[in-house]
Amino acid sequence: MNYGEVGVLLMNIKIKTQKNTYYDSVTLMRISKELKSLEGVEEVLVGMATDLNKELARNLGLSNETIEGLTVNDFFVTVKCTNEELFEILLKKLEELLSKKDDETEEYSPATLESTLKNVPDLNIAIISVPGQYAFAETKKALDNNLHVLLFSDNVSVKDEKTLKEIAKEKGLLMMGPDCGTAIINQVPLAFANVVKKGSIGIVGASGTGIQEASVLIDKFGGGVSQAIGTGGRDLSLDIGGIMMIEGIKALEQDEKTEVVLLISKPPAPEIAEKVLKTAKDSGKPFVVIFIGGDIEVIEKYGGVPALTLEDAAIKAVQLTNIKMKTPEIIEEGRDSLIKMLAKNLNKDQKYIRGLYTGGTLCDEAMIMLSKTIGDIYSNIPLKPHLKLMDPIESKENSCIDLGDDTFTVGRAHPMIDPATRQERLIKEAEDTEVAVYLMDFVLGYGSHHDPAGEMIASIEKAREIMRQKGYEAVYIASVSGTEADPQNLKEQERKLMEAGVVVMASNARAVGLAADLIMYHRKGRE
Incomplete structure (x- = not known):
């Protein structure tokens, strides 16, 4: 792979670029994660030079004038690592991973909608995932060709959404989305x-x-x-x-x-x-x-x-x-005994719930249920305006966070795809010794991470250790949305969580109900 000039931002930051080269963003996100696991690599970002990725590079302290001058058609890798030799090893690994991905993509991929319809004339639905500014034109083109549409793109204006849906309605088509x-x-x-x-x-x-x-x-x-x-x-x-x-x-x-x-x-x-x-x-x-x-x-x-x-x-x-x-298999017998057992490990000053959600609707459901039992719930997507967190990265008292909200996905993959956002947030939350219960959802199926439960285990263990060093022990409660036929397998995901000491409930509602009852029981015990 031939790279452009090397830019050095600080002593241990190395940057290389490649002009007019495109790679899929999800592929690059996964490669970034794999490269970050190399010993001696503190931070790494591999991506196309979109505005979002440039902003992410700045936020990570991995940018310079070279990256700022790139266009959306340019590819870059920027690394904070211990030495030049490690950087060269990382570049070889990057080339290996990119080549592997290229080898796996052998199917014919038409470049335009017109060529697609020419090759597969009986298609009747299009899935569109392009930057929001291009979504209207591509969706209208699909509707004009009498295709139903699932519009995955976000950042589409309300005006454009209504226009597209009115076109679909007139033609007897479904226009699912945007942000569907x-x-x-x-x-x-x-x-x-x-x-x-x-x-x-x-x-x-x-x-x-x-x-x-x-x-x-x-x-x-x-x-x-x-x-x-x-x-x-x-x-x-x-x-x-x-x-x-x-x-x-x-x-x-x-x-x-x-x-x-x-x-x-x-x-x-x-x-x-x-x-x-x-x-x-x-x-x-x-x-x-x-x-x-x-x-x-x-x-x-x-x-x-x-x-x-x-x-x-x-x-x-x-x-x-x-x-x-x-x-x-929803076992309610022994629920009271379970609550008493879990409460034994809590200190008197532990009193709050922190919900760390990948699903916005599951977060909403949790807040509605919890607010009826334990009181106000703060959030980045609050039920009432006065409960909005002033800073979404700083929880307050009882809080439920939708980590899939746009606040957290700028320049990053959705947490159902990449659990890193929740991993980082859980470690941060563990510094607060007033937290008694962590609530989490794990959503399986196509499109989601291949092992969402397994990816969180190390972070759960690290959060536990942080609290234990201060003499505290929190309770972790989760639900897993999936089936045994899903690629990740429901039973396998539940097993991993339970082996890590997480209490797994059969639905989000039951997980929330258990968390609320545990807090109320512990609250009475402190009075």
Whole structure:
């Protein structure tokens, strides 16, 4: 590999560049992580010279004028390491990893939509993941070619989103997104999605992890999913008007495989909720609704079955199918004894919960449940404005953090792909001896890290050691959203966590409930 000039920022920082060379960002993220594991490498960043990566290099103290002068078409590697010899070893390893990735990519990859349709004329759906500024043009092009769209890109304006959804509606197409991370269409998982059994429950959700949690619990309870249509998180806002949720419900009405409909969202604007629920009622199919933390009465008004949690929604949806419901391995006997045992290890001044979430909807569900039991919950995505953390990297009292929020993903992969953000945050949180309980979600399936539980074990052990050195012991409680058919395997992920001393519950709602009850029990013991 021929590199450009070498730039030295500080004594132990080395930078090399390569003009007009492109590599996939996820590939480079994984390579950066592997190179960082080399002994003597303090920090490393391998990437394309996008504005986000330049900012990340600056934040890491790994930038200089050479990197700042690069364009988005240029590749760079910048390293903080102990000596020049190690840098040369790292460059050889980098070339080896890049060559390996190139060798693995032998399939034909058409360069344009036009050439793709020419080679595979029967395609009917496009997954689009480009920078937000280009998303409108590419999505419109796909819709103009009569393709349904899953738009993974974020940073798309509300105006553009509405225009695209109106075009899709007029053409009888689905335009899922923007920032749509999950769908299952005719049993094919798209983006972040799990391997769940085929069945008769159709889901329309303005929430990626909400769809994932509900679908795996449906699978666990013996049901199955016909379709899962993601709408993007803004769809039920006043600005968009629920266009795609309404179109999704209509699509499920026409789908012979769908007998029961499940709707998932944060609370919509009241007038949008009325429109959506009327459409569901008019479909003639029984429907379950979870507007997380929203108005139950309006759901009942339109004949829907309201649910309080994602687990509750999954149970009620399966019950409506009239199949024999499985009793999953959810052990409630001995729960009081477990709480008493866990509380024994807590000191009197330990009193707070810290939720470190990769899924925004799971974080929301946790905050709603916890606020009803233990009081105010601070967050970067708070339930109320006055509970917003002034600095998202500094937790306060009881806090739940959505690590997948844009605040944390600038220049970095989503924490479901790369757990590094949560690993770093857990170590930081361990310095606070007032923390009693850590809550974490582990979301499996396609698109997610190949071993999310295994990647967190070392960080959990390090956090434990930090607290033990100060004479404290915290409790770690987790839920795993997945199935045994997922690439990571649910049972295997749960086993790794339990062997590391983590209390694993069968759903996010049960993990949150246990954490809240433990805090309340410990609080009474301190009084």
